Amino acid sequence: MADVTLYHWEPNANSGKPMLALMEKGVPFDSRYTNMLEFDQHKPEYLAVNPQGTIPAMIHGERVLTESTAIMEYVDQAFDGPALMPEDARDRWRIRWWMKFMDQWLGPSFSMLGWSAFVGPMVRDRPREELEALIARIPLPERRRAWRKAMFGEFSEEELGESRRRVALGIDLLEEELGKRPYVGSDSYSLGDINIFNSTYSLPVSHPDLASKDKTPNIMRWLKRVYHRPAVQQTWTMGRGDLAKRYRLVIEEID
């Protein structure tokens, strides 16, 4: 049994962050696949670990840690292995700024669009009472509202439009950033890349109108550079969906 246990879903968005950080550090961990589409995150066993009912969560010895970006920072500080933050204070600032921009501004818009287009339709065809019962056990009131909208297709045109605006702008800003430096916020691979990569690697597939070889060459080159890291390859074998296979095809097209 490893000293670390990670509760995660597919290696993307928030779950992918600690998975990839642990893998880059070479820290062995016990994987507890927590299926968001089966609502495992709201079952009593999981709520005993993270009462907020969101994935991921990590147990290290006696310690329970939540919040994907904060978990990554802990992983980088608590374990040996290659440093995942640069030394320079200004580079560190830039990486933190980008992670917050993703976690609190751009990421929620990706989530809203993803839940509206994919997650909602994937869970929707259960009986109404069952869906209501699933909603009733969600601990966070704001998540209860989000799930209700996803399940019953109730996101408003206005909020979806605002999310689309943010996604388009966020991609432009990232494209500009990656034209300045080889990695997010600095010249070396860091937590910033892990964070942003986990929410953007699917862009060429999900938003081909916004992210492509022609439109966003800097993003595409960076995606490819990160994608080829052994830790990414290894992490992606832990996914159950066909994510990894689908995106491999896209990445291979990038020169």
Next chain:
Amino acid sequence: MPGPSLPILYHGEPTGPSLIALAALFESGLQLETRSIDLLAGERYAIPDVSEPLALDHSVEGEGPVLLIEGEAITDAVFLAQYFDEQAGGAGLQPSDPYVHWQMTMWCRQTSERLAPASACLGTFTHAQDRLAAMEAAEFERIAAQIESADLRERWRDLRENRVDSAQFADSKSKVAQFCERVEDQLADGRTWLFGGFSIADLVTFAWLRPLAETEAASFAAKEGLSAWLARTEARPSVRAALDQARTDDPLQAFAPGPEINRWG
């Protein structure tokens, strides 16, 4: 030829994010030039020599302080505080144990995500609305046109036009009350500061809670730990020095549009 320009910290009145950045700077002992700007007059958009404006234009924090280094705008008070601490070679503002550091990071994140938007919402509608409403239309539009972030610009407009969302107002009050409880609970074991030594978490929490101590008095009442901690934090030389930068009589009430209220979950 002039040499490379020295860093300058542009800050608003010492409340919220500007208070955090100023006090953290003074804790760090770094010697930097500081310049006071009037955030509600749009002076954040008139800072000279900004060649990399990304973080100024798109800071999630809204109208916060800006550190200008070689043309790059550095923003977000919590990260500015970490920057000062690290640039000074470790000024003790961040716990060295990774787990306690994680606890502090989580606390700061929840403060930024929940308390700061609530506090900014209550504070701006109570203290900044009059001034924006009284502004000449042409002057307001001149400022609005310089605000790059469309969602921040919308918060300025909501404030000027007094578009109060009563549900958000009520929710903001309850978030402030929750944070008062949380601080009281965190200090219940008799500790002096939230996480062992004085840290960024103390500064951040003080900067967003203290301005509401009078208007939300009921939430602060009968909490001895909280009251004593507020007084202790206010008495710190760094916080005193930050408050001394004030140009108005009641700097803690000098609010400007802040972070947005969470639109997802």
